[in-house]
Amino acid sequence: MQTLDRTRLAQLMEREQATFVERHPRAGALHARALASLVDGVPMNWMIKWAGAYPLYVDVAAGAHFTDVDGHDYIDFCLGDTGAMAGHGPAPTIAAVERQMRRGITHMLPTEDAIWAGEELTRRFGLPYWQFTLTATDANRFSLRLARLVTGRPLVAVHDRNYHGTVDETFASLEDDGTVIPRRGSIGPQVDPALTTRVVPFNDLEALDRVLMNGKVAAFLIEPALTNVGIVLPDPGYLDGVREITRRHGTILIHDETHTICAGPGGMTALGGFEPDMLVIGKTIGGGIPA
Ligand SMILES: Cc1ncc(COP(=O)(O)O)c(C=O)c1O
Structure with missing residues (x-):
């Protein structure tokens, strides 16, 4: 019977974690800052569950992509857990929201x-x-x-x-x-x-x-x-x-x-x-x- 080599698995995980930290210094600095004011350093407590020592920080999202604060571009398969199913920032939504903001949004x-x-x-x-x-x-x-x-x-x-x-x-x-x-x-x-x-x-x-x-x-x-x-x-x-x-x-x-x-x-x-x-x-x- 084949068994998993858990020691090797742990080594690979450690290597990936180190790579993550190396490639995301700005997110690391923001996380260190966030720890002083947010519980577990995240705005919503489940966000700490992302793989990696800390979450990515989004800089900007458009369509099916987002860019993080460390300059990496990602295809976003989460799309806000379907909230952004039509892509981030669709032009018709932006136009409608802007129009309505000027007419009052909470009355x-x-x-x-x-x-x-x-x-x-x-x-x-x-x-x-x-x-x-x-x-x-x-x-x-x-x-x-x-x-x-x-x-x-x-x-x-x-x-x-x-x-x-x-x-x-x-x-x-x-x-x-x-x-x-x-x-x-x-x-x-x-x-x-x-x-x-x-x-x-x-x-x-x-x-x-x-x-x-x-x-x-x-x-x-x-x-x-x-x-x-x-x-x-x-x-x-x-x-x-x-x-x-x-x-x-x-x-x-x-x-x-x-x-x-x-x-x-x-x-x-x-x-x-x-x-x-x-x-x-x-x-x-x-x-x-x-x-
Ligand atoms: C099936 C279903 N209903 C309701 C909700 C709650 O949505 P919200 O967190 O926007 O209140 C979710 C959230 O994932 C969901 O998956």
Whole structure:
């Protein structure tokens, strides 16, 4: 049997780390400065997880590329986790933002644009009524609240290995024996997710039926395909089964299309002709502005 030579692996890693530091002196200096004012030297704590002793610092991004402060050009396969799916700084977005900035951007009153956006979303997804939030996390939280209000039920259900943003109730995983536990790495859960959340393995209709059977689950919040643990596609018929079971148990079905919108202008929902009760989109819907 072949085994990994871990000593050699460690040597190679050390060599790559040294090369990284050598090629990114300016990022290293900025990181040293950032350590004095930012937790772990990063503006958002997960940014410390990039490979390398410290993150790259972006100087400028355009289209599918960015240049770092050390002058290296990169093809950006992250594209802001899809927020910049149409490329960094698309000209139509820049023109529209500049136009609107000059007319005021935060007024606590509606503008006609919002109606156009609502009409366009209805045309794409078939759902009649829309609301706007600043992030997809917020939209998911809002949807779960509405679902609880409408159904009068206390619990929510999600897929195992889900990610729907930093919605506390969704930071839940399944143990092998079926109990619900806080997701690994979840920091200081507000409440024990076992009190708020039921967790269903992806592509398991029988488990879903069992979880919804007691009539206590207000909403089943799902991505039509899991996109945050690699991409896991639904088995043929799974999403139709989800719709049938949720309808039968009076549970509100929420499609989170924040990532899967990349399947087409109406996301996987329009592509498959699905009929969720609510739908959430974020990120790329803002044309390059985080949304
Ligand atoms: C499927 C899904 N929903 C919601 C979110 C939350 O988006 P945001 O961080 O913009 O609130 C994410 C973030 O990656 C996501 O992947």
